[in-house]
Amino acid sequence: MSDRYDPHTIEPRWRERWEADRLYHAPDDDPRPKWYALTMFPYPSGDLHTGHWYAMAPSDAAARYRRMRGYNVMFPMGFDSFGLPAENAAIKRGVDPRAWTYGNIEQMRSQLRMMGAGFDWDREIVTSDPSYYKWSQWWFLKLWEQGLAYRDEALANWCPGCNTVLANEQVLDGRCERCDSVVERQFLTQWFFRITEYAEELLNFDGIDWPERIKTMQTNWIGRSEGATISFEVEGVDEDLPVFTTRPDTIFGATFMVLAPEHRLVQRVTTPEHREEVEAYCTQASHQTEIERMSTEREKTGVFTGGYAINPFNGERIPIWIADYVLVTYGTGAIMAVPAHDERDFEFAQQFGLPIIPVFDSDEVDTSKPLEAAFIEGRVMINSGEFDGTPFEQAKARLTKAVEERGLGERTVSYRLRDWIISRQRFWGAPIPMIHCDTCGAVPVPESQLPVLLPENVTFQSSGKSPLTEAEEWVSVQCPQCESPARRETDTLDTFMCSSWYQMRFVDSQNDEAPFDPELGRKWLPVDQYTGGAEHAVMHLLYTRFFWKAARDMGKVEGPEPMLRLFNQGVILGPDGNRMSKSRGNVVAPDDQVREHGADAFRCQLMFIGPWDQGGPYNPTGMAGIVRWLNRIWSLIVDPVETASMPGEPSTRDLRRLTHKTIREVTQDIESFRFNTLIARLMEFTTAMQKARDAGPVDDAAWTEARDSLLLLVAPLAPHISEELWARRGNSYSIHQQPWPEFDEELARDDEVEIVVQVNGKVRDRMMLAVDAEEGQAKEAALALEKVGASVGQKTPRKVIYVPGKLVNIVV
């Protein structure tokens, strides 16, 4: 055995031993309380990067800590392996998406092993394996049975050149990334999950410990608003036009109506003389991306349709316009515009010279003159016939009631949240297990026929069109109900669907009879600690909550939420403070860092650079400090130490005090994921131990306590070096199965503390004082100080403030 710290010798050796012993396998039949720790599983892009390490290494440390706290910890890992990049590789380079994906998985699996993380590989899942996606399809069928899956029209990015649907990321400046055609938004029949059914429940975060930031983002994303749906008659059209408004109280001020360009009544309200203009506008709008339409910078645009609606309250004719600031996906896709009390409507009215009629007066605004801006809140209703004089506070309720009484509409709660489109016109995904039959309609694939396997040997076209649509043999089937010729659904499932239930599969990943054994579900679920990036704040994290609630209502899982605690790490950046990217040339490869300094050092450096939730630049030059520290720990444990039995010595008391203080503080830090300050404290402890050792003989028992505590506290962060040194001290294998050290509050307590003495808030001196010193004592001692006397001079102290353990402030 070498006496020098050489990570490259010890790290692989211990990893092999741990794997051989299945040290991190979480047994299902273990009497200890369970702890389910989960970190978001990666997409197998081909190479494990620093971002993966930054997400996983601290998660691993937290999971290891729980294990030392006596939990049966399950910390699984897998791959979210369906998705667009594999398909792109197939299209661009003719590679088989399967071969590409599984090659990447193999590469990343071996890279992940170098991390020395305590993953339970026995539970690994790969979402593109038929053994996994069989159950994704099964869940689809269950949701269909519950009426939570349905088909409807939805807008999609359509490339007329490629004759296919594009993802948002494939649209660059409104053009197709492949063929440069101008992208249009077109209606397409797609599969949906009825997530809006759970909108109200998803707003409730009781019982989960999640960052406020994420809860706020989800709440805003769901976007609940209360108002009314009101129907307007349209001249010459035999169908009413319903609008959703949060301000039914402003209906007398509605001076125009606006339809979204995609609204289904557009054709019917448009008069012949306006048709050409309207059609041109709609075409133009279909080329706009959602982002462009949502920009507030640009001027309002729109066209008049020539049609009129009738205000049901006063019978006035209201012109109907079309404008892209109204979105077809929200409310009813149409609004009654009240320019006096809505900023956007005001801007539009000004742009096109439409009338602006205030229906409230105001203490701040003179309503007898033309308005300069819209105002939201008023005093009492005006210009509103019989409702004039209604106070602002009562207006909304009164008008809503009137709408209902007159049969014009009803009180409505509207959500910004839209139903989840799970259809993808792609090959590399789980086929949606449905069959289209001319007589029976959409028929589910019988459970016994799952999985619906992806066909082999398909040809990819340069257009990006899914090969499934051309796989005639695969598509042609018999209808399961009437046995007549029918066709398979060629859409595949959104990959967010695969990751919405993966935490359930980990509890029983090999099960061939069910997604998981309910008994095991009860044992392991829900996830106790989830960690991952905040970029998933509203999509993945909302979908998985929805999925869980739907599964709960089917009796498949218990409890209201899938993830009890959530922590979001920040984004790790390159040394230049920018996102790491090959084009910027600022990529730090984890493999290089491990080759140079070892996995333990890289893990610790990632945890040391700053608060985990803030992310930040990773600068490899800073690694020197961590490497030095690990070397210092090494020699502290390996080098001979002069010991004696001297329990009563002050130095012994000091060493023990520091040991117990360190345990206390490190425990607090790791509980709250403050790895950076945790390592700082351990560095201080290491230095103090070196000083104690160099100062002469140390007490045998106190030294053993300090040394073992140091190793145990380091173990979750740097699993290899701590295991090696633990073994070298002759302790029993494995350090990762030892209990976390306990601290004794009594031993950790200081006898004396330094008190700062201020005069008028400025520090003039400091003094040592017993921790429990009385106020009188402290003041007396402070005033007796020479420097304080000099500062106070002839003046008389007006007031003296004493904060025990902190300071004395003399105000003169």
Next chain:
RNA sequence: GCCGAAGUGGCGGAAUGGCAGACGCGGCGGUCUCAAAAACCGUUGGGAUAACACCCGUGCGGGUUCGACUCCCGCCUUCGGCACCA
């Protein structure tokens, strides 16, 4: 435009009402060495000084307080997210 987070030494950061800059990088000086590296020790916010005393300092401007990086009001900048949501 809206929402959220953040602005502290040369750099990463610490301190959430009580000593601003813990810990680390880098720099400077030293020990060891023929020399260098490594390691170790010392030092390191700015100004001023022979040295002290002292003064200034947490994006900017106000305020609350005995006391503000921390709380309040108003700005500026950067980053992240997004939804003109009627």
